[in-house]
Amino acid sequence: MSDDILRRVGAVIDSRKGADPGTSYVAKLFDKGLDSILKKVGEEATETVMAAKDVQTGGDPHKLVYEVADLWFHSLVALAHFGLKPEDVLAELARREGLSGLAEFASRTQD
Numbered sequence: 001m002s003d004d005i006l007r008r009v010g011a012v013i014d015s016r017k018g019a020d021p022g023t024s025y026v027a028k029l030f031d032k033g034l035d036s037i038l039k040k041v042g043e044e045a046t047e048t049v050m051a052a053k054d055v056q057t058g059g060d061p062h063k064l065v066y067e068v069a070d071l072w073f074h075s076l077v078a079l080a081h082f083g084l085k086p087e088d089v090l091a092e093l094a095r096r097e098g099l100s101g102l103a104e105f106a107s108r109t110q111d
């Protein structure tokens with residue numbers, strides 16, 4: 001398993017821009033516009049929190065994995081709306097990994 005799956009899903013999402021909304025979930029989401037995409041991101045974030053609380057009280061951990069996958073997927077659609085790619089987020093995570101500690105990270109991300 002590698003980050004190739006993020007790149008592949010990102011490429012498929014990009015290919016849905018301008019496609020017939022009747023043929024694809026992602027094309028339909030793009031057609032509905034940014035507010036609809038962001039609404040899905042918000043819903044999936046809430047469902048992720050609820051799943052985590054459920055796991056905390058003995059629920060199925062895979063439900064959390066499922067909801068995070070939904071959240072990541074809809075976040076990729078939001079990025080694509082602005083012409084951004086999963087690689088942009090991976091590069092940011094790699095940059096942070098390269099920082100020597102939390103204090104340094106915080107000092108570089110302050111406004």
Ligand SMILES: N=c1c2ncn([C@@H]3O[C@H](COP(=O)(O)OP(=O)(O)OP(=O)(O)O)[C@@H](O)[C@H]3O)c2ncn1[C@@H]1O[C@H](COP(=O)(O)O)[C@@H](O)[C@H]1O
Pocket residue numbers: 009012013016023024025026027069070073
């Ligand atoms: N990873 C996903 C993915 N994850 C979730 N979903 C869809 O996201 C939708 C929302 O999920 P919900 O749990 O909110 O379900 P829901 O309440 O029925 O959805 P809504 O009607 O409220 O939007 C569902 O219809 C899921 O099928 C996805 N749809 C597509 N992909 C990827 O995107 C690619 C392109 O998809 P199409 O555009 O449909 O070809 C696919 O090959 C996949 O790789």
